[in-house]
Amino acid sequence: MSTEFFRTSRRAFLKGAAALAAGTAVGSQASGASAASKPFVPYSNKSLDYYFFVAQEEAVKRAVEAQGWEFQAVNANFDNTRQLQQWQNLLLKNPAAIISDPIDSQAIASAIKRFNKKKIPVGIIDTPASDGGVAITVDFDNYQGGAMAAEQIIKLLTARHGSPKGSVLNAYGALQSVAWRLRKEGFEATMQKYPDIKLYSRPTEGMIDKMQSVTLATLAEVPDLDAVHAPSDTPSRGIVTALQQKGRWKKVGEDGHAIFVNIDGEPIAHQWIKDGYMDASVAQDPIAYAEITVEMLSKYAMKQQPVPTGPYENKKYYWERGVITDSLTGPSLIIPPFVINKDNVDDKRMWGNIAYNEWGLKYK
């Protein structure tokens, strides 16, 4: 390439830079006008790698836009530092409020405090913060979710053997995840109350391939394994493949059926339950997280009023009732976990049914 190229490029570059600078001035004015007309409420997501998080982001987007606010989502992809940096970047846009699903309860506190200094309301969903001032937290008791999944399996083992005994695989997820760690702890603490249940607690990092290999290895070691549990539905497809490969993908009531109970209540779990292969899924409600957070921000926090504590009731949601309490960071609504089984799987209020059937968020 000759130096003529660079002379031409330099001229072209300078022309382009001038054009962009002119565009910047126009763009700045346009953006400024737009920002002035609509409150800007961004959402900081922890990941888009799982259906649950995709549905949750969609729910926040719909709820924010339904208020006539400007929406933007950023995705930290499970990188805690990146999430803190994204919060810092969003602060520069002077948002009216921010909503986030934090990756880490404690690490997010420093970011929340920066928003507190500017008196920008913070709404936290799914994973509670451990410090800082949060206008409203709407989340799920992951420990209780794990305990409830264990109770479901114990009930089914009792029905199968006449007493709570048998062998159970807990294909637990990455311990770096606060939610998965708490689910593991809740599940195991409940199981340990029953000495006749042999628990195989094995790490899978929450990845499909590891769930598959761990399940295959456990089935090789314990061919008559009674039950399998995963802390999330999406990666448990690996468990399903392993059960199919070992001839254990049987319907409830069939000989060789492996009791299968998960957490999250995704549409794929609905399908497995409807088809008769899965016994139950302990559900949380990401749509309610988003809608209630936006509701509280709109009614109270963005008017500089505290969110009132006390009973919360809304028949729009399957769980219908909860209580807003005072937590370390401010008002908090912990939505009670509930069990999805063949009796209620078609209820239209289930988040999986809304996301999949009404919104058309299909599994890719």
Added chain:
Amino acid sequence: MSDGASVKPSAAASRTAGPARSGRSSTLQWLLQNVVWFWLFGLVVIFGVFNPYFFTINNMQNIMVQATVLGLLALAISLPLLVAEIDLSIASNMGFSSVIGALTLNYGVPWWGGALVGILAGAVVGLFNGLCVTRLRMVSLIETLAMMIILQGALLAITEGNTIANMPDEYTWIGQATIGTWPIMPLVFVVCLAAEAIILRRTVLGRSIYAVGGNAAASTAAGIRVDRIKIIAFVLSGLLAGIAGYMLAAWQMAITSNQGEGFLLYSIAAPIIGGVSVFGGRGSVVGILGGVLLLTTIQAGLAVVSFPSFYVPMIGGLMIFVAVAIDAIRVRMSAGR
């Protein structure tokens, strides 16, 4: 050493400046060596078009803070690269050393002692890597990959999946303090940047680093103790990783059980984009600074423009790809001259 300069085997230990420049060739050389800054300027303008806040002082401060940890890691990883090695454990070392430092605070060690212990822990890991690569002749790519996994596992084991957040205010002061509205933390990066620049440009050690990376055999023949230079490069690299770990912990006011893992690829990309050769012997801190600012600008810019979040990582990756492609053209044209 001039920007992007290299040391050829025949002049390994003696050259301190790039080739003589004259006329059109020097203009071309200058353009080639500074392309990262043009790319950076273009991105700033583009992001500014999409979002007026991008041109504010606040955003400049924000980018400087965010560039600090990545910059320190980029400086760290550039040293093994300059001696024709690589250290994949840098980002994990950052997380590991910071937790070591924080834990010592539980034993009555003052905050500065904890910070020092953490930084030294990073240097010790670097020393171990250097010894493995030079004395045991382990391939640095594999040895540091193993070390990365060990350190990640150690961090998880030490924290048991929990986040360490009970650090005293003095310990996290440097990550929060400002002079007026200007954060102090970036000064640490600037000091380290200047220190590395002085070492590389003004000292025998710096010349030896370039020489070893340019041609180890020729360096040996010239009397340079190659293994010692490589060990020093790894130790300094670990030291910088330790400083980066302390800075990140101070800024976040927390140490998570996977602290720093997300930095690895970016910390390798930054110096390479800035002109540090993966084959050793070529690169400068000015180029590293350009690479760091470019990557930080891409990340900060994409966060404040309203792209659909599904596409942001892809767009970020494409921008990095373009930056690397431009750099490759630069290298090719430089070589062809």
